[in-house]
Amino acid sequence: MQAFVLCAGRGKRLRPYSDHLPKPLFSILGKPLLAIILDQLVSQGFNRIGLNAWHLKERLLEFVKTxxxxxxxxxxxxxxxxxLLGTCGALRNATEFFSEPTLVINGDILTNFPLRVVYEAFIRETPPCLMFxxxxPGLNKVRIENGWIRGFGDDSEEGWAYTGIQVVSPEWIRVLPEDRELVSAYEKLLGRGYGxxxxxxxxxxxxxxxxxxxxLKAQEEILSGKAHVPHAPCKGKISLPA
Known part of the structure; x- marks a missing residue:
C-alpha cells in the first residue's frame, strides 16, 4: 500500500514559527508530527510514501534522510x-507516483483514526475518489447524499467536514483540472459526472x-490523557518552536 503526505505549504497561520520550520516538522511533545504520521502509516502496512516539498524543503529533505x-x-x-502548487497541483506534479490507489493525508493532521480503514473502504468500493x-463545528461544508458527495457549501448542521484524508485512483489524478485547490477542482469533476x-x-x-x-491544544490533550494518538509521545514539554 502507498500513501502521499502533503508537506509543501508555508503554514501562514503559524507564522512567525513556520518561517524557519515547515509545519509538518512541528513537534508534538518532542516528536515531529511528520514522524508520527509516517510511523502510523508504516505500522498499518503502508511501505511506499510520497511527499511534496517547497517551503523550507531542505529541512524536509534532511528529515527524510534521517x-x-x-x-x-x-x-x-x-x-x-x-x-507552491496547491493541493491539486501537488498531486498533478507527482502523477508518476499515483500508479495505484493512494491514501493522501495533509501533513498537519493529528488523529487516532486507523488510516488503513480508509484505504480498505476505497478498495471495497473502487470509486474514482473517496473522501473521509x-x-x-465550523467546518461542516461537505454535502453528501446516499453515500456520495454532492457538493460543497457553507458550514451547516447537515454538512460534514473533510478530515484532510482521502484515497485517490490513478484515473482521478489523470482527470484533475488545472485548479490549484481541492474544492474548486472537485466541484468541476462532480459537474463532469465523476463520483x-x-x-x-x-x-x-x-x-x-x-x-x-x-x-498547543493538541499537545495539551495528549499530555492530559484526553487524546490517545498512536506513535505520539504521551509525556513531554508543551511548547512552540523557538
Missing amino acids: YTKRVPAIKIEVFEEPE LHRY IKALVATGFYWRDIGTPENY
Missing part, C-alpha cells in the same frame, strides 16, 4: 515543487495543528 535510516523498510519519494469526513465516495465516522480524535492555538 527517518529512512531509522526505518529502512520504508521507501519515501520526495517531489519538489518549482513553486466527520463532524467538526466522489464519502466515508463518514465519528467518535475519534482529530485536530488540525495549523494555528498556534490548535498546536
